[in-house]
Amino acid sequence: MTKLDLEGVTVWRIGGDEYTREDLRKMDPVCLRALFRERIHHTVEVEIYPIMLGRKKMPENFGYQAELLIEVCNERGFNLEDDDFQWGLKYIELARRLRAGANIEIDDQLPVAFTDDEMKVVRKLLWARRSVRDWVPNRPIPDEIVEQLLEAGRAAPNGCNLDIVRFIVIKDKKRAKWVWSDIPTPMNQCVLIVICYDARVYETVGHDKLVSHNQGYDAAAAGDHMCLMAHALGLGAVWLTCTEKTAANFQKKYGLPEYIKPAMHIAFGWTAIASIKSGRMPLKEMIIA
Numbered sequence: 001m002t003k004l005d006l007e008g009v010t011v012w013r014i015g016g017d018e019y020t021r022e023d024l025r026k027m028d029p030v031c032l033r034a035l036f037r038e039r040i041h042h043t044v045e046v047e048i049y050p051i052m053l054g055r056k057k058m059p060e061n062f063g064y065q066a067e068l069l070i071e072v073c074n075e076r077g078f079n080l081e082d083d084d085f086q087w088g089l090k091y092i093e094l095a096r097r098l099r100a101g102a103n104i105e106i107d108d109q110l111p112v113a114f115t116d117d118e119m120k121v122v123r124k125l126l127w128a129r130r131s132v133r134d135w136v137p138n139r140p141i142p143d144e145i146v147e148q149l150l151e152a153g154r155a156a157p158n159g160c161n162l163d164i165v166r167f168i169v170i171k172d173k174k175r176a177k178w179v180w181s182d183i184p185t186p187m188n189q190c191v192l193i194v195i196c197y198d199a200r201v202y203e204t205v206g207h208d209k210l211v212s213h214n215q216g217y218d219a220a221a222a223g224d225h226m227c228l229m230a231h232a233l234g235l236g237a238v239w240l241t242c243t244e245k246t247a248a249n250f251q252k253k254y255g256l257p258e259y260i261k262p263a264m265h266i267a268f269g270w271t272a273i274a275s276i277k278s279g280r281m282p283l284k285e286m287i288i289a
């Protein structure tokens with residue numbers, strides 16, 4: 001592959017300025033990496049399928065912003081073996097082949113509907129999960145289980161693949177006191193996971209003024225995945241509301257940087273008592289149009 005001339009190529013910031021190679025060289029690494037994912041998403045991933053289906057013409061310099069970003073990320077020593085870079089590199093390669101006039105195919109399968117048995121498991125997960133507020137005392141939650149909960153959060157959808165969600169695992173009494181809750185969360189019964197987001201990323205890509213609320217949605221999507229995983233692992237979990245004031249209090253007491261915003265927290269433990277699963281209003285009442 002001949003080396004691409006990226007002289008003069010800039011990386012767009014949605015609704016704002018453009019970043020030059022020099023800007024990228026100086027950018028905070030967390031923000032640079034997020035910008036890489038966002039640019040892959042918006043300039044290649046979203047564009048490439050309509051192009052492949054013949055519904056859209058390939059834009060001029062298709063994939064160039066991604067090329068510049070991967071060059072700088074490589075230069076700055078990121079581990080390009082990581083999942084997010086590998087994902088981005090697949091798109092970069094596809095864009096290269098399209099630019100070279102090659103026909104491309106995606107080496108993956110179309111989704112197939114689940115079997116009846118698989119659907120039973122899915123329904124069981126969705127409809128049997130419930131909020132649990134009473135946990136068995138002195139039965140620890142192994143680290144491997146905590147990791148599975150966090151991995152479930154990591155798998156959740158997130159706005160523009162920016163990966164802004166951050167986790168804080170709390171197992172000690174002192175820190176647990178900094179997390180406000182309307183129910184007792186004794187540390188000999190549960191683990192608290194505070195779901196935060198890194199607000200610098202939205203400023204970097206220009207989403208802060210456009211879709212700021214998506215930051216909370218990202219945290220919520222991660223939280224929901226974690227609650228479902230907890231249920232599948234036989235744990236009981238409850239999502240706990242965090243007001244702006246209690247979030248600010250936690251942020252200060254924990255000594256978090258200003259840009260790490262606590263969004264919500266969840267308590268996880270081994271269920272102490274069987275509880276009645278909540279009911280929902282009829283679907284027809286929920287469909288308003």
Ligand SMILES: Cc1cc2nc3c(=O)[nH]c(=O)nc-3n(C[C@H](O)[C@H](O)[C@H](O)COP(=O)(O)O)c2cc1C
Nearest residue numbers: 129130131132133182183238239240241242277278
């Ligand atoms: C945004 C949100 C905030 C919540 N906050 C609290 C809370 O502060 N305290 C609590 O005990 N439960 C809280 N819950 C759990 C709800 O009370 C619970 O999901 C609801 O009653 C339905 O019951 P289920 O989860 O058992 O299906 C919250 C749930 C959500 C989605």
